[in-house]
Amino acid sequence: MGTTSQRILEGMELRSYKQADLVEKTGISKGALSSYIAGRYVPKQNNIYLIAKALDVNEAWLMGADVPMERQDSTALSNKFYCNTEKEKSLIQSYRKLNSSNQDKGLSYIENLLTTQRMEDEVFLNAAHDLGATPEQKQHADDIMQDDSEWE
Known part of the structure; x- marks a missing residue:
């Protein structure tokens, strides 16, 4: 000992x-x-x-x-509780190799990516929905979309 x-x-x-x-x-x-x-x-x-x-x-x-x-065995533990894919496993293994300061930077970067993703998803969802448009407003939008002169 x-x-x-x-x-x-x-x-x-x-x-x-x-x-x-x-x-x-x-x-x-x-x-x-x-x-x-x-x-x-x-x-x-x-x-x-x-x-x-x-x-x-x-x-x-x-x-x-x-x-x-x-x-x-941290790998087995990771697979059992945290990792559903090889990418997740690789991410966790890489994260664990970072020093504390770089772990903080990595988490911050991931949080920024998530925020950007949420904003992109919101813009896409808003563009894909009529958001309560009247039938006349929908027809007007369709007319604009199909009018080639609007896109020159």
Whole structure:
């Protein structure tokens, strides 16, 4: 059984991470991470989670427990609960590889795409419906649509 500091180092070596990589992926300060690795302090639960997630290891293993190092199969979990298609699976896997800042940017980009899509759908739906037009207004619109001189 190893200490948390030994397990962090083992996980970093396994993933070929430097301290700077772990700082970027977790958002934990350089000083705090150095203290954890040196064994001066043991990370609190929230930082254990961030480090374990970044290293893709089991939190209990990281804390020194005699359990398998491997994190629960996130791919199977994703397929079971979140992913209906290969595109969704690929999106989630890519998202998980991003650091926190880029995850935020990715979510913001997706939200912007959804807003744009909603606006496009609304414009299309409004154009495709008569929105309460009278028979005379419908006939007038049809006349314009069929009059080639209106389109020159």
